[in-house]
Structure formats: C-alpha cells, structure tokens
Amino acid sequence: MNVQVIDVADLTVRYGAAVALDGVTLAVRAGEMVALIGPNGAGKSTLVNTLSGILRPTAGRVTVTGRLAHVPEGRQMFGTLSVDDNLRLGAWRRRDRSTARIYAILSDLAPLRKHRAGLLSGGQQQMVALGRALMSRPQVLIIDEMSLGLAPLVVAGLATHLRALNAEEGMAVLLIEQNARLALELCTRAYVLEAGRMVAHGSAAELASSPAVVAAYLGGAAEDGT
Numbered sequence: 525m526n527v528q529v530i531d532v533a534d535l536t537v538r539y540g541a542a543v544a545l546d547g548v549t550l551a552v553r554a555g556e557m558v559a560l561i562g563p564n565g566a567g568k569s570t571l572v573n574t575l576s577g578i579l580r581p582t583a584g585r586v587t588v589t590g591r592l593a594h595v596p597e598g599r600q601m602f603g604t605l606s607v608d609d610n611l612r613l614g615a616w617r618r619r620d621r622s623t624a625r626i627y628a629i630l631s632d633l634a635p636l637r638k639h640r641a642g643l644l645s646g647g648q649q650q651m652v653a654l655g656r657a658l659m660s661r662p663q664v665l666i667i668d669e670m671s672l673g674l675a676p677l678v679v680a681g682l683a684t685h686l687r688a689l690n691a692e693e694g695m696a697v698l699l700i701e702q703n704a705r706l707a708l709e710l711c712t713r714a715y716v717l718e719a720g721r722m723v724a725h726g727s728a729a730e731l732a733s734s735p736a737v738v739a740a741y742l743g744g745a746a747e748d749g750t
Contacts, residue, residue, distance in 0.1 A: 527554045528589065529664045529696045530575065535584035537570055544570040546720045547584070552664070554590075557690050557697040559707035559728065561741060562717035568700045569597060571717070572668050575698075590663030590696075597668040597700075599653040603642025607633060610641045610652050614659030626655040630685060647678035654685070664696045665689070671703045679703075683710050704741035708732045716741075 530552035537545040545567045552558045562568055573579045574586055576594045593614070602610055608623055615621045627634040630651050636644065641652055650670065657665060667686070671679045683706065689695050701707040708714055708728040716724040716737065724731060731737045 528552065528587075529554050530698060531585070531587040531589075532571075532575070533585040535571070535574065535586060536582045537567075537574055537579055538582045544720055545574070548717070548720070548722055550715055550722070550725075552696050552698050554663070554696055555690070555694045556713065557686075557699065557711040559699045559701060559704075559711035559714035560717055561701055561704040561707050561714060564702060566717045567720040568717055569668060570720075572666055572698075572700055575666060588664060591660060592664040592666065593657035593660050593662035595650075595653050595657045595665070595667040595670070597672065599646075599649045601641040601644075601649050601652060603640065605641055606638050607641055607644070607652055608637040611655050611659055614656035618660065621659070623655075623659070626658055629658065629689070630655050632681075647674050647682070650674060650678075650682060651685075654682070658689070662695065664698070666698045666700070668700045669702065670699065671701060671706055679706060686710065704737070708742075 528551050530550065532548060532550040535545055535548040536543065548571065560568055570579065572594065574581060575588060576592065602613065611623045611626055612621045633651055633655060636648060641649060644652065670682055686697060690697055699707055699711055708731060711728055714725065714728050714731050715722055724734065724737065
C-alpha cells in the first residue's frame with residue numbers, strides 16, 4: 525500500500541538553543557516495517573517522542589494517520605503492578621480491556637499474568653511493554669530500542685513476534701535501533717540518523733551493502749571490499 529501512516533517533512537526540534545533534529549524527513553507506509561538506525565545521541569528518541577506528541581516541533585510537519593502506540597526505551601514497567609495490570613494500562617481509553625488477545629499473541633506471558641512486573645527478566649518485561657502497546661489495537665507501532673540489554677536469543681524471539689504482527693495484522697512498524705544488523709534484517713527500508721540529520725535512506729539491502737553503513741554500524745568491510 526502507498527498510504528503513508530507516518531509522514532515527517534523538514535522536521536526541526538530544539539531544546540532551548542540546542543538543535544536535536546535538523547530538517548528530518550521520513551515516511552512509513554501502511555503495513556510497512558521501517559528501521560531508524562544511528563548512534564546514541566543521534567536524535568532517535570527525540571523523533572519518537574515528537575511522533576508520539578510528547579515533544580512539539582520547532583518547524584516542519586509531522587502527520588500520523590491511524591492509532592499509534594509506542595514501546596518506550598527501557599520498557600518503563602509499573603514494577604509493583606502485575607503483568608495483567610500493566611497490560612490493561614495500555615487500553616485505558618478503550619472499553620474492552622480484555623488481555624486474552626495479548627496472551628494468545630505472546631503466549632509466554634500467560635503463566636506470568638499475576639506476577640509483579642518488576643520481578644520479571646528484561647526479556648519478559650519487553651514482552652509486557654510490547655503487549656501493553658498492542659492493547660490499544662494500533663495501526664502504527666513504534667518500538668524504541670527493542671534489543672537494549674537483552675540476550676540475542678531473547679531478541680530473536682521478539683523479532684519473530686514482530687514479524688508475525690506485521691504479516692498477520694498489517695501493522696506498520698517503525699523500529700528505532702542501535703543494533704543496525706537486527707534492524708536491517710527485520711525491516712524492508714531504513715533511515716540513518718546522525719547528529720540530528722538524516723544522512724542516508726533506502727532499502728535495507730542497499731544500506732546493508734553500503735560501505736559507509738557497514739563501516740559505521742555493521743563492524744566490517746562491505747562484501748565488494750570497498
């Protein structure tokens with residue numbers, strides 16, 4: 525589909541005199557999985573927070589079409605509440621707060637529904653954060669640093685869930701990641717953000733073969749040796 529569910533054009537965001545984003549342009553189409561990669565401090569979380577309405581643009585245009593849900597960096601659990609209560613908070617604006625659909629999608633959470641979220645492992649907490657976002661039945665899902673602090677096997681499981689949601693429900697996904705290899709394997713298109721500016725964009729395959737991207741983010745030389 526060519527319908528854009530996220531449309532960002534010439535976006536500038538400032539914190540006082542400091543420019544966090546400078547003329548950023550990005551688009552995500554319905555049903556598409558798009559990655560945003562870049563180093564720590566590049567402005568990725570600033571962009572996410574602007575899309576979510578937490579920050580206001582200084583200049584430029586931000587348009588989000590459809591219901592958006594945000595899985596925040598660091599998971600941000602309500603640690604003293606149960607898994608089930610954390611999930612229900614994701615549907616606080618909906619009449620239907622049944623968590624049955626989430627346990628069907630993320631079956632590993634079902635045995636933990638009465639456990640305190642603060643006592644879960646990092647991977648389990650990330651599943652709760654994902655499930656909490658899904659409770660609002662979004663058309664657009666933004667995930668900020670999904671792999672942060674997690675073992676590769678746990679990350680692989682989360683990636684499998686994400687692929688299934690995209691394929692089965694047509695949910696558009698914007699994946700914000702420092703782990704460029706994961707992001708380029710999981711998504712079909714990607715953008716590279718550095719120091720508040722977009723420095724590259726294209727298909728995941730194009731960026732994965734770009735000498736500059738390989739050298740900066742993938743830890744080696746491009747296959748053609750350049």
